[in-house]
Amino acid sequence: MSEPDLEDLEIDLVLEALLRRYGYDFRHYTRATLKRRLEKRCQAAGLVHLSDMVPILLRDRDFVDLLLRDMSVVVTEMFRDPDFFRELRSKVVPQLRTWPYLKVWHAGCATGEELYSMAILLTEEGLYERSRLYATDFNSQALATAREGIYPLDRVEKFARNYRQSGGMASFSDYSMARYRSVMLKPELRKRVTFATHNLVTDGVFGDMNLIVCRNVLIYFDKVLQNRVLELFRDSLCHLGFLCLGNKETLEFSSVAADFEVIDREQRIYRKR
Amino acid sequence: MDSKTNPRTIRAIVMGVSAGGLHALQQILPHLPADFSLPVMVVQHRAAVGHGFLADYLNGKCAIAVKEASINEPLHAGCVYLAPADYHLLVENAETLALSIDPPVHYARPAIDVLFESAADIFRENLIAVVLTGANSDGSHGAMRVKELGGVVIVQDPATAEVATMPAATLRAVSVDHILPLEEIGPYLAGLHGSTHEPASS
Ligand SMILES: C[S@@+](CC[C@H](N)C(=O)[O-])C[C@H]1O[C@@H](n2cnc3c(N)ncnc32)[C@H](O)[C@@H]1O
Numbered sequence: 302m303s304e305p306d307l308e309d310l311e312i313d314l315v316l317e318a319l320l321r322r323y324g325y326d327f328r329h330y331t332r333a334t335l336k337r338r339l340e341k342r343c344q345a346a347g348l349v350h351l352s353d354m355v356p357i358l359l360r361d362r363d364f365v366d367l368l369l370r371d372m373s374v375v376v377t378e379m380f381r382d383p384d385f386f387r388e389l390r391s392k393v394v395p396q397l398r399t400w401p402y403l404k405v406w407h408a409g410c411a412t413g414e415e416l417y418s419m420a421i422l423l424t425e426e427g428l429y430e431r432s433r434l435y436a437t438d439f440n441s442q443a444l445a446t447a448r449e450g451i452y453p454l455d456r457v458e459k460f461a462r463n464y465r466q467s468g469g470m471a472s473f474s475d476y477s478m479a480r481y482r483s484v485m486l487k488p489e490l491r492k493r494v495t496f497a498t499h500n501l502v503t504d505g506v507f508g509d510m511n512l513i514v515c516r517n518v519l520i521y522f523d524k525v526l527q528n529r530v531l532e533l534f535r536d537s538l539c540h541l542g543f544l545c546l547g548n549k550e551t552l553e554f555s556s557v558a559a560d561f562e563v564i565d566r567e568q569r570i571y572r573k574r
Numbered sequence: 575m576d577s578k579t580n581p582r583t584i585r586a587i588v589m590g591v592s593a594g595g596l597h598a599l600q601q602i603l604p605h606l607p608a609d610f611s612l613p614v615m616v617v618q619h620r621a622a623v624g625h626g627f628l629a630d631y632l633n634g635k636c637a638i639a640v641k642e643a644s645i646n647e648p649l650h651a652g653c654v655y656l657a658p659a660d661y662h663l664l665v666e667n668a669e670t671l672a673l674s675i676d677p678p679v680h681y682a683r684p685a686i687d688v689l690f691e692s693a694a695d696i697f698r699e700n701l702i703a704v705v706l707t708g709a710n711s712d713g714s715h716g717a718m719r720v721k722e723l724g725g726v727v728i729v730q731d732p733a734t735a736e737v738a739t740m741p742a743a744t745l746r747a748v749s750v751d752h753i754l755p756l757e758e759i760g761p762y763l764a765g766l767h768g769s770t771h772e773p774a775s776s
Contacts, residue, residue: 305695305723331672333664333692338676374676517675520645523666527646549645549661549673 311351312336318355323365325439326502327372329526338371366442373440375411378456380418380463381516382548387468388568393543394426396572397511403432406510406537408501409518410436413447414460417476418467419514420490425470429493435507437499448496450486457484501530506537513538516547528556535560535573544571584726584766585668585700586649587612588693590686590716592619592708594736598756599632602706603654605760606638611767614654615643615671615693617663617684619708629656647671657684664692682712690716699724702766704759706730708740714747721748728752730759 302310312335319325327335343351346364357364380386397403405423407416416436423429438444452460461473477484499507501518513534519527534544535557544552544561546569552558561571591598595618606614618628626642633640636654643655643663649671657663658673662684666672672692679685690703690713703720705713707730717727727750732738734755744750754762 303698305698308695331664331666331674333666333672333695334662334674334676336695337688337691374674376675376677520673520675524646549658551645554646 308336308351312339314352314355315339315358318358319365319368322359324503325369325372325500329502329523330372330521331523334521335372338374339368342368342371369440370442373411373438373443375440375443377411377414377517378463379414379460380467380469381415382568383463383466383468385467385516385545385548385568385570386418386422387466388565388570389545390422390426390468392564392570393512393545394422394428396541396543397426397428400511401431403428403511404435404509404539405432405512406435406437406507406514408437408499408513408515408534410438410444410447411440412443412452413450414452415514415516416447416494417450417486417490418464420494421464421469421476422467424490432493434494435510436494436496437507439498439500439502441498444496444498448491450488450491451480451483452486454479454482454484501533502526506533508537509539510537510542511539512543512545514545516545517550518547519550520547531555531557538573540573542573544573545569546571582699582724582726584612584702586665586693586697587614587702587704587763587766588665588689589614589616589704589706590618590690590708590713590740591616591706592682592686592710592712592737592740594707595619596628597736598706598730600635601756602760602763603632603636603638603640605764606636606654607764607767608637608639608652610638610652610764613649613651614638614763615657615663615665615689616654617657617686617689619682619684619686619710619712620659626658632656643671643673645673657689660684662688664688665696666692668696680710680712682710686713687716691719694719694723694725697725701725702728702763704728704730704763705741705744706756706759707735707737709737710740711743713740714744717744717748717750721750726751728754728759728762731755 410416464473564570629642640654642658661673664672729741729750731753732741
């Protein structure tokens, strides 16, 4: 067996151990990225072969937590892709106004930056008071950060710039308070938010959503899992509800393509038929 | 296996370029015919802006199709796939490309190492990796993996590179198969067309 084939087998063993011991299923994540992440952990732990992780992860919960953190890369920022938020304001908000009550789901919300961006947008559009937001991720550590809403000061400049480019109506500092070397987002922004752990691979439908935002998560899934999660979103949306994906993700060619209308192709905004 | 006596089948080309990249790509890609028999994957470092501008521009200048890779991108011969700005490009299997927004590697996203290493794992001895002009050392780890798995590494002659740092770093890291001046890289790759065998070494 060649080295890459052996490594492939070792990855299978690690994934099988994670699944059978802890119920985490990464078998349908993109292999190439998975492999990089596992190799990095293997090196950091001073291990030689990927399969050396198996006996450790079966018994050492701390090691498993490290691995889970590796699998859940939480690269994110506020108002990431300002153009997306701009289109959201102009194309989706007018429709949201027609509903008396709004349910919004951020799936894979990571450390919460995107969620707070949405809370600010809804506030400025006068919709926040009639909204309920659900912020979910399978990484409970990231969710804990999201719940706190405290971010390092050195990231604020980027946040504020994105906010302005996204069509923000006020000043970013109106929504945050500086504290030492960090900023805390105003608690009002999370008073209508429910944070919950939810694994898109294994957990079920979140019913009757008017808007689902899931950006830069499907990118890590293979086609089979992408379809399964997209079906979950379709079934969680109300009639004429909106679905927003990341900049490189698309409904085209998916199993649910026919169930949605394209609202903005470039910004990946779709509406359930 | 000795490539000199036993010519291997080439199934894919990967390319990495940084500072000076647009010029280098413009010198190379127009040599490839529209029905080129291999897929070509390219990582160019650039600012995180522009929606496929580079791909559109090069597509207009080349016979071979040039496009920005998207999620689940099927891998076809006769197409050049560029990594989108701010995303890593990876080879998922022999039929599919993948993207990721995992953190930058050596400050770069897309990173050449990420493309090369994933491509080496899939195509092994059937891969050619090309390192072009650039101002950092991205690509040298990837080139190491390509060599470990029996693939071919070509480096732009640093003397013909707008910025020599990157090709020089690869030359230090691995013993490469060919060092070619910029103007010979396009014709060399075009020479792979149809034969799918590595040309005799020059
Ligand atoms: C790159 S972040 C995207 C954050 C944010 N949506 C954005 O676009 O800025 C990906 C997130 O997906 C989460 N994720 C990955 N697999 C998941 C799963 N099976 N279920 C729920 N969340 C998952 C990760 O924990 C991580 O927080």
